[in-house]
Amino acid sequence: MIAKVLGPLRASLDDVSIVPTAPMARRVLALLVLDQGRVVRIGTIERELWGANPPRSAATSVQNQVMRIRRAMDGSAPTGTTRPTVARDLLATEPTGYRLDAPDGQFDIEHYRLLVGQAEQAEGVGQLTRASAVLKSALALWRDTPLSDLATGSVLQAHVLRLEEEKRSGLLHRISLDLRMRRHSEIIGELRELTGLDPYDELLHEYLMFALYFSGRRNDALSSYQGFRTALAEGVGLEPSPRLRELQQAILMADDSLGDAFLDPAPLDAGSAAAR
Known part of the structure; x- marks a missing residue:
């Protein structure tokens, strides 16, 4: 089946x-x-x-x-x-x-979780390139919003929300792996698209600032912060978190020692929430 x-x-x-x-x-x-x-x-x-x-x-x-x-x-x-x-x-x-x-069925969600587990194993032995590639294969299984052709009730909607969190977790972890491998310039376009789709997602903006800065685009990284801060204040009346403000200050001071301090991996567990 x-x-x-x-x-x-x-x-x-x-x-x-x-x-x-x-x-x-x-x-x-x-x-x-x-x-x-x-x-x-x-x-x-x-x-x-x-x-x-x-x-x-x-x-x-x-x-x-x-x-x-x-x-x-x-x-x-x-x-x-x-x-x-x-x-x-x-x-x-x-x-x-x-x-x-x-038990012998081929279910895409089970395949996704299997690949996420394989990525975790690869990362655990230091194979970051393989871990990133496996996560890319896992994320390619997503064709649309889960059950996008159904008018879901409360039970299925809860499943959909959990599945979307699983996807977000895998995506954020793949991005963090790419940043840890110094693929900064390669993922700027993707991060700009993602932050455009979710303008209030602070972690995505953090990763974008990090990628811009380490691609030699310090001014763009600071402009990205200011844009996010304005959108957050006007949209939901909030200020960026202390963590993001700290990153902005590190960029202002051209502090290259920030390094991996801002790259704590998002949870790789398929069923875990990605928010920190």
Whole structure:
């Protein structure tokens, strides 16, 4: 089974899509994929589909959505197959809910987390170039916002937020690795794009200032700080953190000894938050 959640929902068996057309069934399938190997409780499904006020017919409706998924799974089996139904193999009914059991499946989120772990191992033995390259491969798996084609409820939205944090964590760590390898000028364009997309992300602005300064563009680094400070004050009424002000002062004094002091890696753990 192939399943992808790092963008529009995709799932297939034997190159045949098993994503139902019914919107509710698609959301149930997404929940099952995201919790592959674990029971998704009926109450969790109801909360995703109807929020805090499910109708009296909710339990029956959930059964119907699961049945739609099973029909799609069985429909992927080769004509005339004698093996047990695909749905029976993959989608189990438990006393409290349903479990998707595809241990040999190819899921993009699992692949992403595997690559992040490999990058961590490479960094642990000093292979920064390999760690950066593996993280780039991991980040290339993201096709769009997770589940971008679904109208998600509260449960799936929580999953989406966590996945976006995982991506941010991997991205920030890859950037910090590139800076530690003195690839300053190579990533300025990327950092400018990222800070344009997220103008209040202080860590991205910190990395941009660092890259500009060590690319011999001290004035641009200071201008970047002033631009961020103005945007932050006008947008949310805040001042930059002491850490960023310290970096500005170090740049003003042309203090090259700041070095790696401003390059503490962002968390590499796939499930951890990236904010410091």
